Amino acid sequence: MTAFKTREPRAVVTRDPNFEQKIRLSFQHQGVMHAWGAELVAIAPGYAEIHLPFSDKVKQQHGLFHGGVVATVADSASGFATYTVLEADEECLSAEFKINFLYPARGSKLIARGGVIKVGRTLVIAESTVSIVKDGIETECGLMIHTMARAKHVRTGM
């Protein structure tokens, strides 16, 4: 009955001194986060944390958080974690992600924690873990691996 951890801590380097400001502004413009009442709770080098309260707007047919909603907050968390390591004039675009659902997402709040795994020249690999909070107890319910392509000059339509 031992415990085992397969992932070692990773050092990250930030390139943009104003990353937090850029990310907070970007989060404000994610209409889907705003409509759901999501909150960017923490941002740090290689890390982002988003909380999402339960509501009718995020549920599926059995009253749980919809799996796609779990994926959406996970995507935003690993995406913003990635923003912390980009150059000031860079953005990132999702190439793909994969999420495993570990536990039914029934509860009052989702907590998505995104972290950077590998910063490459053209791609960044990040991950997110998502927990469901019920009666004050946090249980992991989702695990995402997320591949993003680095890009300059993304045309914005904010």
Added chain:
Amino acid sequence: MTAFKTREPRAVVTRDPNFEQKIRLSFQHQGVMHAWGAELVAIAPGYAEIHLPFSDKVKQQHGLFHGGVVATVADSASGFATYTVLEADEECLSAEFKINFLYPARGSKLIARGGVIKVGRTLVIAESTVSIVKDGIETECGLMIHTMARAKHVRTGM
């Protein structure tokens, strides 16, 4: 400059004569679909099609559909396609999915088409393709593979 198709058509068997009614009711209870104004446009054996109009509620920071939103409609489409092949007293729960983003989701509407790939005793594998509609032209922007676990007696909280 030839064309190539790697996927052959698949025959599916329906087990529940009332699958369409069950699915339409289930779709109505997906609060996230309702909040976004999504529409279940077609349901047929092994197939489901969902349309989602663009709005502030589904956008990310550059004015595109959020990648998680693309994943959410894809998840619902392949999920409901799977419902068409289940027994009358069965539900399905997402074990995992993976989505590739093929094209920026900038446009007026998403169309997600879900299809069943393999119906096993405990798992069902399905896929969804998602297209973005802009100026009346449809372009594929997402491809999802979706693994679901068959389950009886899912506790509902509708």
Added chain:
Amino acid sequence: MTAFKTREPRAVVTRDPNFEQKIRLSFQHQGVMHAWGAELVAIAPGYAEIHLPFSDKVKQQHGLFHGGVVATVADSASGFATYTVLEADEECLSAEFKINFLYPARGSKLIARGGVIKVGRTLVIAESTVSIVKDGIETECGLMIHTMARAKHVRTGM
């Protein structure tokens, strides 16, 4: 009891008139394919097909083809399908892949068919379907989605 196909044929453009020669040479240098006795049966624009006979060298503990072996031929098939659409001086490197196992791979031969889904400037998305042949009957046993990064000047160690 209808059939449904979610994937439309895709047109591909070849950039290297000598792609077949380049791919056949590359296949010869894949030591793992040679050691297993795999055969590159067909190569065409956007398409590659590899056959792998069963042997002790590819089996897992129950006498089936090892899942990793199924993934390896799928990876090679979608990889070589991608080679057909690259420039003459380009290579591609796997960024990631995901494979679903649809059926136990017990039989005399695997057939992997790779096809190109999307050719982007920096990434190519391809897929492979793998079938198991037993008593002359072919059954789909694997489905892979494969993301590759385009690259010039890969240092070779042939």
Added chain:
Amino acid sequence: MTAFKTREPRAVVTRDPNFEQKIRLSFQHQGVMHAWGAELVAIAPGYAEIHLPFSDKVKQQHGLFHGGVVATVADSASGFATYTVLEADEECLSAEFKINFLYPARGSKLIARGGVIKVGRTLVIAESTVSIVKDGIETECGLMIHTMARAKHVRTGM
């Protein structure tokens, strides 16, 4: 320039007191591991570690370990990690896996470390990290998430 770890250690429970013996026997029967000269270096509750030396039998066209080979040792490592938590009469079958390639696998040896993430009633989720060893330095080159279905009575053909 801080470091961040998103994964917490996980406690696992073993059900079969003879898991190590069962796994070592099973490893011996994985013909693909034997043919490549792979070695099961460690087995512990929720953990398995496999080493694979470089040879012509595992290389792709540029002299690196083939991506499918990286996936195969990762699959075996997370698979055997999962065996440690199963009942004595159980096996597991791969439903799907996804692997990201973080670094070119050029070197003298691969080290795959598998760990269990979630043990469910019908599914187990595990992961593997793979490192490449070159000039005595170990660099992470692969990250796999692996979904397995628990099964009794897998027909063996050893």
